[in-house]
Structure formats: C-alpha cells, structure tokens
Amino acid sequence: MSTGPLILKNLPEPRALEVLGSFGASEKEARRIWAASVKNRAHVHELKGLEQIRRVVMDQVQARCEAPRLEVVTRRTDPADGFTKYLFALPDGQRVETVRIPIFDTHYVVCVSSQVGCALACDFCATGRMGFKRNLEPWEIVEQVLAVREEADRPVRGVVFMGMGEPLLNYRNVIAAAQILSHPAGGAIDAKAITISTAGWVPMIRRFTEEGHNFRLAVSLTSAIPEKRVEVMPVERRWPLDELMAAVRDYAASRKTRAMLAYVVIKGFNTGREDAAALKELIGDVPVKIDLIDVNDATGTYLPPDADELEAFRDHLQILGCPVVRRYSGGKSIEGACGMLANVG
Numbered sequence: 583m584s585t586g587p588l589i590l591k592n593l594p595e596p597r598a599l600e601v602l603g604s605f606g607a608s609e610k611e612a613r614r615i616w617a618a619s620v621k622n623r624a625h626v627h628e629l630k631g632l633e634q635i636r637r638v639v640m641d642q643v644q645a646r647c648e649a650p651r652l653e654v655v656t657r658r659t660d661p662a663d664g665f666t667k668y669l670f671a672l673p674d675g676q677r678v679e680t681v682r683i684p685i686f687d688t689h690y691v692v693c694v695s696s697q698v699g700c701a702l703a704c705d706f707c708a709t710g711r712m713g714f715k716r717n718l719e720p721w722e723i724v725e726q727v728l729a730v731r732e733e734a735d736r737p738v739r740g741v742v743f744m745g746m747g748e749p750l751l752n753y754r755n756v757i758a759a760a761q762i763l764s765h766p767a768g769g770a771i772d773a774k775a776i777t778i779s780t781a782g783w784v785p786m787i788r789r790f791t792e793e794g795h796n797f798r799l800a801v802s803l804t805s806a807i808p809e810k811r812v813e814v815m816p817v818e819r820r821w822p823l824d825e826l827m828a829a830v831r832d833y834a835a836s837r838k839t840r841a842m843l844a845y846v847v848i849k850g851f852n853t854g855r856e857d858a859a860a861l862k863e864l865i866g867d868v869p870v871k872i873d874l875i876d877v878n879d880a881t882g883t884y885l886p887p888d889a890d891e892l893e894a895f896r897d898h899l900q901i902l903g904c905p906v907v908r909r910y911s912g913g914k915s916i917e918g919a920c921g922m923l924a925n926v927g
Contacts, residue, residue, distance in 0.1 A: 586648075587646060587647060587648040588601060588646055588647045588648070589647070589648050589649070589650065589719070589721050590602075590615070590616055590619040590620065590647055590649060591619060591620055591649065591650075591720065591721035591724050591725065591762065592719055592720045592721045592758070593616075593720075593758070593762075594758055594761040594762055594765070595613075595616055595761075595762070595765050595767065595768065598612065598616040599612040599613065599616065602615055602616065602639075602643070605639060605642035605643065605646065606636075606638060606639055606642060607635075607639045607642075607643075610634070611634070611635050611636065611639055613767060614632055614633075614634065614635060615629060615632065615635065615639075615643060616767065616768075617767040617768070618632055619647075619649050620724065620728075620762060620765075620767070620768040620769065621767060621768060621769070621770065623649075623651060623725075623728050623729075623732065624649060625649050625651075626643065626644055626647055626648060626649045627644070628649075629643060629644075629649075630644070650673065650721065650725075651725060651729065652670040652671070652672070652722065652725040652726065652729055653670065653671040654668055654669070654670060654729060655669040655670065655671050655677065656668070656669045657669075658916040658918070659916070660912060660913045660914070660915045660916045660918065661915070662912075662914075662915060663684070663910075663912040663913065664684040664912075665681060665682065665683055665684065665912040665913030665916070665918050665919075666681065666682040666913075666918075667679055667680070667681050667682075667913055667916050667917070667918035667923075668680045668681070668682070668726070668729070668730060669925065670725075670726060670729070672698070672718075672722060674716075676698045676715055676716065677698070677925045678695040678698055678718065678722075678726070678745070678746055678925065679695060679745060679746060679918070679923040679924075679925060680692060680693065680694055680695060680726040680730060680745060681693040681745065681913055681918045681923075682730050682734065683742075683912065685739075685740075687736075688736065688737075689736050689737045689738065689739040689740075690730070690731075690734055690736060690737070690738045690739070690740075691738070691739065691740035691741065691742060691775075692726065692727045692730050692731070692738055692740070692741050692742070693741075693742050693744050693745050694723055694726045694727060694741060694742070694743055694745050694759075695718065695723075695726065695745035695746035695747055695923065696717070696718055696723060696743055696745070696746070696747040696748070696749040696752045696755070696756050696759075697714065697715070697716065697717050697718060697746060697747025697748065697749075697751070697752055698712075698714075698715035698716050698717075698718065698746065698747070698925075699712040699713050699714045699715040699716075699746065699747065700712065700713075700714055700746065700747045700748055701713070701714035701748065701751065702748050702751075702781050702815070702816065702817050703816050704781060704802075704814060704815050704816075704817075704921075705813070705814045705815075705816075705883075705884075706814055706846060706848065706877050706879050706883070706884045706921055707921045708879075708880060708917075708921060708922050708923060708924035709745075709746045709747065709921075709923050709924055711924070712746075712924055712925070717747075717751075717752040717755055718747070718752065718755060719755055720755045720756075720758040720759040720762060721759075723755065723756065723759035724759050724762050724763060724768075724769065727741055727763055727769055727771075728769070738771070739771065739772070739775055740771065740772075740775040740776065740777075741760075741763055741769075741771055741775070741776045741777070742776075742777045742779065742800075743756060743760075743776075743777065743778045743779055744777070744779045744800070744920065745923055746923045746924075746925075748780065748781055748783060749778050749779060749780060750778070750780045750783040750786035750787065750790070751783060751786075753786050753789065753790075756778060757793075757795065760773070760776050760778065760795070760797050763776060764776055764796075764797070773795070773796035773797055774796055774797075774798060776797045776798065777797065777798040777799070777800050777842075778790070778797055778798070778799055778800070779799075779800040779801075779802060779844065780799070780800070780801055780802065781802045781815060781817050782801060782802065782803075782815070782817050782818075782821050782826045783817070783821065784821040784825050784826055784829045787799065787801070787826075787829040787830070787833060788829050788832065790833070791829070791832055791833045791836050791837075794836070798842065799833060799841070799842065800842040800843075800844055800873070801826070801830055801841065801842065801843055801844065802815070802843075802844045802846070803843045803844065803845050803861075804844075804845055804846045804848075804852060805851075805852045805857065805860075806823065806857065806860035806861040806863070806864040806865075807852075807856070807857065807860045808822060808823055810851065810852055810857075811823065814848070814851075814884075823864060827864055827865070827866075827868065830843070830868060830870075831868045834868055834869050834870070839869070840869045840870050840871045840904070840905070841868065841869065841870045841871070842870070842871050842873060843865075843870050843871070843872050843873065844873045844875055844909075845861075845872055845873065845874050845875065846875050846876075846877050846920075846921070847874050847875065847876060847877065847886060847887050847892060847895065848877045848884050848885070848886070848887070849877075849884070849885040849886060849887045849888070849891065850887075850891075851884070853887050853891055853892065853894070853895040854895070854898070855898050857895070857898070858895065858898035858899050858901060858902070859898075859901070861899070861902060862901050862902055865902065865904070869904070870902075870904050871904060871905045871906075871907070872899065872902065872904060872905070872906045872907070873907055873908075873909045874892070874895075874896070874906065874907065874908045874909065875908075875909045875911055875920055876911055877921065878911060878914060878919040878920055878921045878922045879921065879922075880917055880922060892908075896908075
C-alpha cells in the first residue's frame with residue numbers, strides 16, 4: 583500500500599477501528615466514519631455531516647485521511663446480453679476494466695480486476711499479453727464495485743475476482759478488499775457470493791485454505807495434460823498439475839464442498855476423449871464441479887469449439903461423475919468477455 587494520507591477504504595473494519603481509535607475516536611465513532619467512507623463512498627469533506635462525531639475526532643480525520651474515488655472513463659453495454667464494461671482511470675494514470683454481469687432480471691455480479699496487467703501470460707488471455715504493470719490497492723478494487731453499484735438499476739449481490747490480473751499474486755490486497763466488500767457496514771455482499779479465481783498459484787491456494795476464508799475459490803485448469811497446459815498456461819512450469827491438484831484436494835476437504843475448476847474450451851485443442859480421461863485421472867476422488875468456458879480471443883489465434891465438438895466433449899466428461907456446467911461468458915461484442923480485458927475501453 584502507498585504511504586501518505588490514510589485511505590479508509592484500504593482497511594478492513596477491525597484495522598480501521600484500530601487506526602481511528604489512535605485518532606481518539608470511540609468505537610462507535612470509528613464505525614460510523616468507516617461505514618460512511620466505504621458504503622456511501624463519502625469524500626473526507628463529506629464526513630463533516632456525520633452525526634455524533636466529536637469535532638476533535640473529525641479534525642483528525644480531515645487532516646490525516648483521504649477518500650478517493652475511481653473515475654469512469656468509458657462504459658459500454660453489449661446489446662445482445664446486457665453485459666456492461668467499465669474502463670476506470672487510476673490515480674497514477676494506469677487503467678483497469680470491470681464488467682457488470684446481469685443475472686436474470688434480478689441482480690448484478692461485478693467482475694473486478696486485481697492487477698494492471700498480469701505476469702502469468704496465459705496465451706489465450708488479452709490481459710496476459712499486456713505483461714504485469716502493478717498490483718491494485720484494496721480501495722481500487724473496492725471502488726470498482728461501489729462505482730458500478732452506485733449507478734446500477736438493480737442490486738449488486740456478488741463479486742468475482744476474474745478480471746485483469748492473477749488475484750493470488752496480489753493476495754493481501756485482494757483478501758482485504760473481499761473483507762471490506764463482505765462486511766455488513768462495508769459492501770454488504772455475502773462472503774459466499776464472492777469468488778476469487780486463480781490460474782493455480784499453489785502456495786497462495788494453501789494459504790487461503792489455512793486461513794479459512796468464507797470466500798469461494800475457483801481454479802483455472804484448462805487441461806489435465808501437462809504438455810498441453812504448459813502451451814497455453816506457463817504457470818504449469820512453476821506449479822505443475824500434481825502439486826496444484828494436491829492443494830485443491832486439501833481445499834475441498836477443508837471446506838467440505840466441491841472445488842470449482844474452470845476449463846477454457848479451445849477448438850481442436852483440449853476437447854478430446856483423451857482430455858476427459860486425463861481429467862478423470864487427475865481429479866481422482868476429489869469432489870469438484872467443472873465450469874466449461876468458451877475461449878475468447880480477439881486475435882483469432884484460439885477459437886471456441888462448435889456445438890458438435892462441445893457436445894461430444896460433454897459426453898466424454900460423463901466419466902467424471904461430477905457436475906459439469908457451461909458458464910456463459912457474455913460481453914463479446916464489447917471485448918468484455920472472459921479473457922478479453924486489456925484496457926481498450
């Protein structure tokens with residue numbers, strides 16, 4: 583996190599109460615100040631209007647805190663499915679993208695970015711081709727959700743860390759943001775409705791498991807054949823499938839639930855009978871759920887399977903004996919679909 587004025591949206595509530603307490607705030611005063619800064623997106627000068635806050639405390643907050651907001655540069659909606667992509671400007675001139683996902687006609691889920699760019703360089707991912715720029719601070723992640731929610735015409739009830747970046751390589755800030763978003767006085771989003779995705783950074787999967795967070799974890803697999811996986815996901819060289827699956831096994835056991843495995847389907851590459859057999863061998867008796875996601879590659883290097891190829895692959899996957907669902911990845915016409923985010927606005 584940066585030095586300088588304190589940004590309350592960088593701090594989960596317990597830490598915020600501790601810091602505000604050092605300013606002389608009572609616990610009740612600290613809770614009011616933190617909630618207004620997060621839930622209401624209040625600027626520091628707007629905090630003056632809070633009731634039951636002593637002037638001496640507010641003077642300290644005014645002098646030592648900031649409450650920045652992200653600026654929306656552009657927003658574009660896909661007319662086919664209602665997915666909306668936001669381009670946000672960050673204070674240092676960098677930019678990130680966020681996607682508002684409509685769920686039926688009842689609510690939204692927000693797909694947030696956790697980094698500018700990404701170091702893992704998955705070959706089918708536009709963000710991976712950007713290279714890594716920097717981690718986002720917690721407030722920059724939280725603000726994506728708050729800004730989208732502020733103008734939404736229905737409730738935001740979920741968050742997925744599946745935008746730009748590898749969330750587990752920004753572990754501390756991602757967990758802090760998720761804690762802020764799930765706190766009743768913060769983002770007020772159910773922790774179980776927050777999903778953190780990873781391409782398979784094993785040490786942080788193990789840390790996530792050990793810390794016992796209530797957030798959900800999704801692991802991007804894409805192939806159970808090491809030689810294939812490494813072609814499109816270089817992380818396989820650092821954390822190979824056997825180590826990854828051992829971490830997933832421990833995660834599923836600790837949660838007593840099915841682990842979510844994301845599988846990006848690519849035409850003529852990872853949809854054969856041998857791919858299903860390799861998945862069965864890799865998974866073994868680990869309880870899992872498989873999410874099939876069409877590859878989205880604006881360069882045309884990788885294409886999604888046609889209906890017949892996908893149907894045949896789903897037939898092959900019946901040997902797994904686990905739930906297999908096809909996850910809809912919308913926003914293609916605005917380059918807002920999974921794997922397409924690259925600061926193009």
